[in-house]
Amino acid sequence: MKEANERKETELLRDTYIEIDLSKLEKNVKMIKEMVGGKVVLTAVIKANGYGHGALQIAKPIMEAGADYLAVATLTEALELRGQYADYPILIMGHTPNRLLHHIAEKHLTQTIFSFEQAEILNALGEAQHEQVKVHLKVDTGFHRLGKMPSAEYREEIKKICALPYIDAEGIFSHLALVNEEENEKQYHMFTEFLDTLAEEGCSFRYCHIADSIACVDYPQYRMNMVRPGALLYGMRGYHKGFLPVEQCLSFKTAVSQLHEIEAGEGVSYDFLWKADRKSLIATLPFGYADGYPRNLRDKGYVIINGQKAPIVGVICMDQCMADVTDIEGVCCGSEAIIYGDGTDGSMTIDEASKLSGTNKNDILARLTARPPRIYR
Numbered sequence: 001m002k003e004a005n006e007r008k009e010t011e012l013l014r015d016t017y018i019e020i021d022l023s024k025l026e027k028n029v030k031m032i033k034e035m036v037g038g039k040v041v042l043t044a045v046i047k048a049n050g051y052g053h054g055a056l057q058i059a060k061p062i063m064e065a066g067a068d069y070l071a072v073a074t075l076t077e078a079l080e081l082r083g084q085y086a087d088y089p090i091l092i093m094g095h096t097p098n099r100l101l102h103h104i105a106e107k108h109l110t111q112t113i114f115s116f117e118q119a120e121i122l123n124a125l126g127e128a129q130h131e132q133v134k135v136h137l138k139v140d141t142g143f144h145r146l147g148k149m150p151s152a153e154y155r156e157e158i159k160k161i162c163a164l165p166y167i168d169a170e171g172i173f174s175h176l177a178l179v180n181e182e183e184n185e186k187q188y189h190m191f192t193e194f195l196d197t198l199a200e201e202g203c204s205f206r207y208c209h210i211a212d213s214i215a216c217v218d219y220p221q222y223r224m225n226m227v228r229p230g231a232l233l234y235g236m237r238g239y240h241k242g243f244l245p246v247e248q249c250l251s252f253k254t255a256v257s258q259l260h261e262i263e264a265g266e267g268v269s270y271d272f273l274w275k276a277d278r279k280s281l282i283a284t285l286p287f288g289y290a291d292g293y294p295r296n297l298r299d300k301g302y303v304i305i306n307g308q309k310a311p312i313v314g315v316i317c318m319d320q321c322m323a324d325v326t327d328i329e330g331v332c333c334g335s336e337a338i339i340y341g342d343g344t345d346g347s348m349t350i351d352e353a354s355k356l357s358g359t360n361k362n363d364i365l366a367r368l369t370a371r372p373p374r375i376y377r
């Protein structure tokens with residue numbers, strides 16, 4: 001009886017699933033670590049459920065492959081990770097409202113802050129539990145998202161924060177808008193100048209960082225002593241000047257659920273926006289936009305069945321879509337269909353999906369929902 005129950009837990013309850021190649025992921029991490037060298041701390045960004053890869057499942061292999069720190073965007077993401085991993089250092093890069101800051105102290109998380117007000121709250125929480133709370137200070141160098149612009153006032157505020165006994169201001173960081181080289185240089189210069197003045201005034205930090213995936217490949221001089229790649233970990237080659245042969249480690253697969261022989265002139269899916277111009281064989285596939293597939297890939301997307309391209313036809317529904325398999329031999333119910341792959345088999349890569357749907361690679365990954373089960377190999 002017990003055996004049957006155990007088997008059930010690993011049973012795949014859907015034909016549509018996301019497969020993560022952990023050996024590729026680990027290779028990517030090692031490659032990045034090697035590129036930046038031993039003196040640069042590697043903070044692996046695993047926000048948005050690890051860019052769709054499953055943050056809880058990939059955290060351990062990523063840390064074991066050489067990452068030093070984990071970073072997420074929100075408190076919820078940090079708490080989920082902390083629930084499973086008691087000891088990993090976890091940086092929250094987003095803002096946490098005052099009323100929730102007690103979680104930071106209680107769960108030994110590292111919080112991004114940019115005000116004395118938040119530092120005071122965290123300091124009091126630290127004092128109550130007799131230990132320092134770790135923070136990274138955010139400096140706005142022009143992106144205008146989070147942090148304050150360098151100024152004498154902000155310097156004074158930072159000095160006051162650093163002087164709080166129960167605050168460990170271990171890091172300070174900024175973020176590049178990646179407009180062009182000139183703008184990047186301006187931002188970087190603004191940041192380092194601010195750091196220099198702070199240092200002259202007796203305030204220095206263990207970790208200074210500004211580089212995301214693209215910057216840490218394209219601008220080695222911006223690596224400082226910590227980098228924060230996300231996309232690069234997952235094999236996304238977003239860089240322009242540099243090169244690192246990271247590989248996509250995610251694929252997305254399904255299986256044909258039904259076949260329909262239709263006559264020329266018949267429509268498929270909502271509003272009959274696609275109509276057959278010949279007698280056609282249409283395959284129903286059990287994935288849709290609620291799994292994170294871009295709805296605007298109608299008439300652009302395709303899957304690979306039996307090694308051949310099957311174009312998606314008609315409106316993509318929430319849970320299903322249809323593909324034209326008229327020209328593909330031997331398609332039957334249960335035939336495997338590759339939705340996203342590494343491209344070697346003709347499959348659509350994340351990069352191609354992003355171009356076809358008019359967005360970026362991170363968006364394609366981040367929109368993959370929790371619904372398709374993840375398989376780790």
Ligand SMILES: *Cc1c(COP(=O)(O)O)cnc(C)c1O
Binds near residue numbers: 047
């Ligand atoms: C998401 C994020 C990153 C990682 O971005 P990638 O482009 O995926 O490397 C780095 N830093 C901050 C502040 C972020 O929000």
